[in-house]
Amino acid sequence: MVLTNNKISSLVIDTLRERTRGQNIAVLSLYCDYQVQKDQLVVNMIGGLLGQVALRTATIPSEIKSASDESKQGGGQGLRLPEMLKLFIKTIVSLEVVYLCVDAVDEVQRQYRPEFLRAFQQILQDAPNVRLFLTARPYIRGELGSRLTKEAYVIHIVADQGDITRYVSQIIEDGNDQDPDLMTEDLKNDIIKTMPEKASGM
DSSP states (O other), X not given: OOOOHHHHHXXXXXXXXXXHTTSSEEEEEEEXXXXXXXXXXXXXXXXXXXXXXXXXXXXXXXXXXXXXXXXXXXXXXXXXXXXXXXXXXXXXXXSXXXXXXXXXXXXXXXXXXXXXXXXXXXHHXXXXXXXXXXXXXXXXXHHHHHHSOSOOOOOOOOOOHHHHHHHHHHHHHHHHHHOGGGOOHXXXXXXXXXXXXXXXXX
C-alpha cells in the first residue's frame, strides 16, 4: 500500500482519537486544499478548529456564541483573525492536551502561509498544552522552521518504489480485464517506469 500524506494524517488522527477517548484531550484536524480558496482564509481555518472544539460539548459554549453575536452587530461579517485566535486559545486552555493535526501545509496558498504560520506560532506560545503535528512537502521546510519552533521531530517519508510499481501494475491489470485492447505492452511499461520516477520528484 502506498501511504500518501492524507493517509498518514488520517492514521495519526485516528490513532490519537482512539488512545485519548474519554479523556480531557482534544484531537483537532485541518486538511489544507489549494483548490478551495475561500477556506484558505486563515480566519476560516482557525474558525474551523474552534468549531471542532465546540462540537465536543452538547451546546455551543457561551463565550463562542457571545463573541460571534457581538461581531455581527452593526452589520459586521464575523470575527476577525485576532479575535478568533484569542477565543480559540481561551477555549482550549482548560483541556489537558490539544493535538492539532494539520495536513498538507504546502497547499496553503503562498500569500496566506506567513499569516497561517504566525497564527499557529501564537497558539503554541499562548497555549502550552498544544502539540502540533504537520505534514508538508519538503520544499517549505525552511519556511516552517523560520516561523515555528525548531524543537521539532522531522520524519521524512519516501515513497517505496516497489510499492508504487506493484500498485500501478495492479491498476493497469484491472483496467485491462475490462478492455484488453485499451493498452499496449509498450505503453504499460512506459507508465510503470515513469510513475515511480514522478513520485520521487525526478
